[in-house]
Amino acid sequence: MPDFYPIARRILFSLDAEAAHHATLAMMKTADAFGVLGQLAGLDEGPDPVASREVEVMGLTFPNRVGLAAGLDKKGEAISAFGNLGFGHVEVGTVTPMAQSGNDKPRLFRLKEHEAIINRMGFNNPGVPSMMENIGKSRRGFRGILGINIGKNKDTPNEGFIDDYLKCLEGVYQAADYITANLSSPNTKGLRDLQSESNCRELILRMQERREKLKGENDGKYVPFVIKIAPDLAEDAVKALAAVFSETRIDGVITTNTTIERAGVSGHEYAKEAGGLSGAPLTEKATEILALLRSEMDDAIPIIGSGGVMSPADARAKFDAGASLVQVYSGLIYRGATLVREIAEELE
Numbered sequence: 001m002p003d004f005y006p007i008a009r010r011i012l013f014s015l016d017a018e019a020a021h022h023a024t025l026a027m028m029k030t031a032d033a034f035g036v037l038g039q040l041a042g043l044d045e046g047p048d049p050v051a052s053r054e055v056e057v058m059g060l061t062f063p064n065r066v067g068l069a070a071g072l073d074k075k076g077e078a079i080s081a082f083g084n085l086g087f088g089h090v091e092v093g094t095v096t097p098m099a100q101s102g103n104d105k106p107r108l109f110r111l112k113e114h115e116a117i118i119n120r121m122g123f124n125n126p127g128v129p130s131m132m133e134n135i136g137k138s139r140r141g142f143r144g145i146l147g148i149n150i151g152k153n154k155d156t157p158n159e160g161f162i163d164d165y166l167k168c169l170e171g172v173y174q175a176a177d178y179i180t181a182n183l184s185s186p187n188t189k190g191l192r193d194l195q196s197e198s199n200c201r202e203l204i205l206r207m208q209e210r211r212e213k214l215k216g217e218n219d220g221k222y223v224p225f226v227i228k229i230a231p232d233l234a235e236d237a238v239k240a241l242a243a244v245f246s247e248t249r250i251d252g253v254i255t256t257n258t259t260i261e262r263a264g265v266s267g268h269e270y271a272k273e274a275g276g277l278s279g280a281p282l283t284e285k286a287t288e289i290l291a292l293l294r295s296e297m298d299d300a301i302p303i304i305g306s307g308g309v310m311s312p313a314d315a316r317a318k319f320d321a322g323a324s325l326v327q328v329y330s331g332l333i334y335r336g337a338t339l340v341r342e343i344a345e346e347l348e
C-alpha cells in the first residue's frame with residue numbers, strides 16, 4: 001500500500017495550522033466510518049499488527065507501548081479512528097469542568113525546518129459533560145486503553161484548583177481507563193505552579209481519597225491516575241516531586257509536556273511566539289527529565305515518555321531511560337501514521 005502521507009502533508013502544510021488540524025480530524029473520522037482509514041494512512045493490510053504486543057502497565061493491558069499524547073483529540077471525537085491508526089492508547093483532552101474557548105488565534109505554529117510546533121491553545125475544550133457524550137460515540141469499536149486528561153478552568157484561581165480536578169475526576173471516572181492530571185501546560189496562567197511539592201502532594205491525596213469513594217460507586221472499578229509534568233523543572237524540583245510520587249504511591253507519571261525554552265529554534269520566525277514548544281527540539285530534554293525522575297523515584301511507579309518521539313530510535317531512547325509506554329503528538333504531524341506501527345514494532 002503506498003504511503004499517501006507525504007502528499008497529504010504537503011496539502012495540509014499549505015493550510016493554516018489550526019485549519020489543517022480540523023481538516024485532518026474530519027477526514028480521519030470520515031475515512032474511519034467508511035473503513036478505509038488504514039489504506040489512506042498507508043498502513044499494511046493483513047493480520048492486526050498490534051495484536052501480539054500486549055503489555056501490562058498500571059494494572060491495565062495496553063495493546064502496545066505507543067499512545068496518542070493529549071491535545072490532538074481535545075474533544076474526544078476520534079478515538080476509534082486513532083485506535084485504527086495503531087495507537088494502543090489514546091489520551092483525550094485536556095478537558096476542564098466547564099467549556100472554554102482557549103486563547104485568541106493564531107495560537108498554533110509549525111516550525112517545519114525543525115520538525116517542531118509551538119502552541120498556546122489554552123485548553124480550548126467542550127467541558128466535561130459534552131466530552132462524555134463525544135466519548136460515548138467515538139470510542140465504539142476501540143480496543144485500546146482510553147486516557148482522559150483533566151485540567152482546571154482558566155478562571156479558577158489557583159487556591160481552588162483542587163476542586164476543578166476533583167470535579168473532572170468525578171465526571172470522567174466511569175468512562176476512563178486511566179486519568180491524567182495535567183499540571184504542566186504553559187498556556188494556563190499559574191498552572192505550572194501547581195507542580196510545587198505541597199500542591200502536588202495535596203492534589204494526589206485528595207484525588208486518591210475521592211477515587212476510593214468513586215470506586216465504591218462504580219462496582220469496584222479502580223481507575224489509575226497519573227500526573228503530567230513539565231520539562232522545564234529544575235533538577236531539585238524533579239527530585240522533590242519524585243519523593244512525593246514515591247511517598248504517595250501514585251499510579252504513574254507522564255514526562256513531559258511542551259517546553260517554554262527555545263533552544264534549537266532561536267532565529268526562527270516563530271521562535272518568539274509565546275507557548276509550548278514540542279517535537280524534535282524537545283526530544284533530548286524530555287528524555288533527560290525522564291531519566292532523572294526514573295533514578296529518583298520508586299521503581300514500581302511507571303513512567304510514560306512524551307516529548308519529541310519522532311522516530312523508533314527516539315522511542316527506544318525513552319524506553320531505555322525507563323519509560324514503560326511512550327506517547328506521540330508532533331511525530332504524527334511530521335512523519336505520518338506509519339510511525340505508530342514502526343514504534344510499536346521497535347518496542348515489542
Ligand SMILES: Cc1cc2nc3c(=O)[nH]c(=O)nc-3n(C[C@H](O)[C@H](O)[C@H](O)COP(=O)(O)O)c2cc1C
Binds near residue numbers: 119121307
Ligand atoms: C497543539 C498541541 C496541543 C496540546 N494540548 C495539550 C493538552 O491539552 N494537554 C496536555 O497535557 N498536553 C497537550 N499537548 C502536549 C502533548 O501532549 C505532548 O506532551 C507534547 O507535545 C510533547 O510531545 P511531542 O513532542 O510528541 O509533541 C499539546 C501539544 C500540542 C502540539
